[in-house]
Amino acid sequence: MKKVSFYTTVDHLNFETLQGLYAKAELRPYDRFSLRDRVAYLPQGKTTMHAEVTYYERVSLEEFIPILFPDPDNVFAVRGKTEYTDSGRQLERTNNIVQYVNPGIVSSTEQNKDPILVSFDWMNQIKLWTNDFIYQGASLKNYRGDGTVSFRMTLGDYMVFNTDYPNWYLSMIELSWKSGELNSYKGTLLELNPVDTQGTIMLSSARDVLDQLKQANVPVNQIEDLCIGYELKSPSSGSGQSIMAVPDWFYKIGDRWNSVTKELIPSQMNNGKEDPS
Template identity: 25%
Template sequence: MLQVLEEVDYQWMAISQSNEILPNHYLTTKELTFKKYSYISSTRRYTTFRDAFFTNPKDVRSNVTVADTYLYDGVESLTMKQNQDIISFQSVLNDTNGLNIFEMSFPYVQRIGTSYGSIRVLNQDQNQIDYRMFVEGFPIFGSDFEGQLAFEFSDHGQNSQKKVSIQGNLKSLQIPIPSKEEVILPATQTLVENLHRQGADLQLIRTFLIGYEWKNLENTGVVDLIPNWFVKYGDRWLSYEALLSQLKQGRGSKMDFKRIEWIFFFAFLGLNLFLFSMYREAKLDQNITSRTNETIPLYKRLASENIKYEGDFSARKRDGYYLSGVPTDFEQALKSERERLKQPDLLSKQTTIDENVLTHTINDVIMMTDRSQVEEVLSKILNQPHLVLFGDEYQYIAEDTNLMNDNPEIVAGQYYEEIPINDPASRLTLRLEKEADHWSVDQYIQTHISELQPLRESMPTYSEREAINTLYINNQIPPNSKILWRKLAYKMTLIVRGQAIFVPTWFIQIETNNNEVKTEMVNAFTNRIITNSVIATVEDQK
């Protein structure tokens, strides 16, 4: 028998029968190790749920409060709690005779489709059924119905009618972020012994399983999925730690879950609703602030305000990626390159490294007598392995190069599939000295991103025209100004445990009528302005 088990390509784990604490159960005796996952999250449009749940979505009306939105049509209603992204739908089903709970709930799941992710039934009771997202074969548990569609049915009026209540969440998982972290979970034998020791009523333990706990990292747009044990205690799922905590407070066998549900229900009923439907409709649809003349072609609107530009705005939607990479360790990179080239003194003189920034003073005479020689001079430097590390990974960025001011410089950046990276974390800047009839290259400052890779398949970007329109309708292109240039490039928007995340971004430089020059940035995946956005950083919690 042992030989047969060894020949099968599975990981087997020893178990033992629990006779004393939990009869008729087999428990594992060793700890389990599971991988932790991280994702960039996004918020679904409320129309996803409106169109899937309402019988006649086009007839839906709305009321709004400061924090929540309420959609309704007859007996159907949808409440969205904006501070938690929770959605709650209520309706009445007719002609339900002969239908089981799955047959009544599945049409809603079917209509919402893959927009809610890959969901499966986790468990069902007499009047409740629970659909959840799964990761690597394990269900997701969230405190605010993240990754979950929870159905509850009750009798309503005639025998053939059923009242249905659905709860879910607007948040969705989008882009996986590379992670090597692991979490060690206790053996089930240890789990049961600890619960028993804290006074758990073993009759209330229906089942326990491994799942992933959804944890929103505040102000980052990142979600951690943390493996954990989850126990169905009574009629409620609780994490192992949450149940232990409640048991320690002496509430293990006396938790009134129905009371909690009723409090939650009445909290919804206590909402004060006010009619601002058109305002909220625009806001929830994530449309950008608009002007009354938005139906007029863009070029006419710009001309009416004397906004000048050259050429036409392209309507092409290029493909781009969410990219990840790590800042290069130049100490280690130099060591490797010296060994590869067998040059132990490579960049050993007049070179300083401060964290992830390398600065090198150039002794060789490299001169430029005309602006037309910029790319030639840059190429000459980048093609010298003894002078620049990773030189073949950079390309010229004309828009950031400036020879006119008191500190002239030539700028190059890394690129990925023909789209440059325009970010201080991935840049090589040649600093020049201006002489009477020429410029000489004095030194360069270099940053670099290693291990660049896409986090998922390519996605279409918003077009140049759409990005210009977004800036215009948000009053970021003043009257009598001039659009100097526009360019699609990657920009860092997030750092997650040392991994830098880049997204395609439209860079648009504008000169105002008082000669001020500013560069606006628009996320090319979301068409949202990110000029003043701060790069969020996620670190491990100690």
């Protein structure tokens, strides 16, 4: 099957401005790694970061109604105010994640706009968040505009993850399209406001991380992507309105992101135990 590439271009690039940005940047050496699905350039040495303490606010479910329903006046609440419907489409909140489904879309044979472009337009037009999101990936099905596009929250220069099932969408937005219409939506309700840093965390080099994963019996030849980011801890009832974002390495296998720290902890514990025999 032929791979589909997605390209972007920039108009009116000012090279003096670009040169000025690089002149002020702290340049670091990177190594080239051939992963399963891509070539990645990752830090050659260790990376020093801080855990981010953030306050969070929850976007109200009601704010999605005029965006996702064509006739908001015909929408009514179900199960208190955690679910809304117009007898066809359904909007639901589960903890800090919102889900929407529109099952009544009729399949079309017409060619519709690319789901990636439609999703970018949607993200840029909807002003429910002040956090930044970055394009994460897409799964395109056909020329009729069917496909799923995902975006991931960022803090500074790094992506934010939650690797605890079923909270993957705590730092994501996923849009699925059918015949050019929004078929389903999943995403976070959290809006993060960093207020402080806590502690210093030294992350290993990419090469050391791959060696450690190999020793922990992770099939490194199956790793599709690898990057540094933040692990967003799920809000707890006793944490008030604060939440921690902790630096870590993350690797992707089978379209699922995993925390390197969580993967290595059992291995490190086993290595530290005495042989019972």
